[in-house]
Amino acid sequence: MKGKYFKEQERQVLEDIIRHRRTELGKNFLSQEIPESVLNRLISAALAAPSVGFSQPWEFVIIRDLSIREQIKDCFEAENEKAKRIFQDKPLYRQLKIEGITNTPVNLAIFYKPSSNPVLGQTSMEKTGPYSVCLAIENLWLMARAENIAVGWVSVLDEDQVKRILNAPAENELVAYLCLGYVTEFTERPQLEIANWEKPKYKESLIYYDSY
Numbered sequence: 001m002k003g004k005y006f007k008e009q010e011r012q013v014l015e016d017i018i019r020h021r022r023t024e025l026g027k028n029f030l031s032q033e034i035p036e037s038v039l040n041r042l043i044s045a046a047l048a049a050p051s052v053g054f055s056q057p058w059e060f061v062i063i064r065d066l067s068i069r070e071q072i073k074d075c076f077e078a079e080n081e082k083a084k085r086i087f088q089d090k091p092l093y094r095q096l097k098i099e100g101i102t103n104t105p106v107n108l109a110i111f112y113k114p115s116s117n118p119v120l121g122q123t124s125m126e127k128t129g130p131y132s133v134c135l136a137i138e139n140l141w142l143m144a145r146a147e148n149i150a151v152g153w154v155s156v157l158d159e160d161q162v163k164r165i166l167n168a169p170a171e172n173e174l175v176a177y178l179c180l181g182y183v184t185e186f187t188e189r190p191q192l193e194i195a196n197w198e199k200p201k202y203k204e205s206l207i208y209y210d211s212y
């Protein structure tokens with residue numbers, strides 16, 4: 001075959017990174033800065049993701065300014081009040097820290113920018129655009145893990161408010177708001193599993209053969 005060939009040891013490294021990728025819910029973050037070159041490496045990993053019609057429909061806002069992050073945190077607090085009401089029969093929800101907006105050195109807002117022209121492959125399934133952005137996010141997340149940097153994903157936010165705070169173009173859609181930082185610990189299992197919020201699903205219950 002032509003092209004780069006990977007050896008067993010390299011496959012194992014990739015598997016290891018995938019298995020040890022975690023979400024940091026928030027409490028283990030350190031304030032230690034992430035070097036610009038490292039952050040740049042993470043963004044480059046994101047940019048190497050597949051995208052529908054090679055449309056590369058992503059834009060990244062790197063947020064270090066604390067006053068901007070405080071505005072986002074206010075937005076989170078307001079939305080989280082709604083979530084607390086939704087989960088009022090689950091007292092555990094109130095005990096969970098589920099964001100690291102101001103206790104991380106860097107936040108990243110990642111947007112889907114719809115194309116103004118038809119995109120190859122997106123003509124029937126419009127959501128393949130935002131799906132592409134999610135793939136970029138996973139690339140970034142795995143690269144971050146390889147750099148021993150943790151990622152938290154904050155989705156308890158009002159999209160319009162976040163767009164206003166960040167002066168985002170009207171057509172852009174917020175896909176992810178991430179908090180990035182070094183941590184005191186990478187837990188072996190998902191923190192929501194450790195907290196007894198959710199259990200892992202069994203592989204056998206998720207796979208069907210030839211049809212449902």
Ligand SMILES: Cc1cc2nc3c(=O)[nH]c(=O)nc-3n(C[C@H](O)[C@H](O)[C@H](O)COP(=O)(O)O)c2cc1C
Pocket residue numbers: 021022023024025097098099152153154155156189190191192193
């Ligand atoms: C689309 C998406 C939205 C998420 N939103 C949040 C969030 O608002 N707050 C949070 O703490 N974690 C959030 N997470 C992280 C999940 O809770 C986490 O991925 C899950 O618990 C599994 O843990 P793991 O990533 O360590 O495997 C989100 C993850 C995804 C993929």
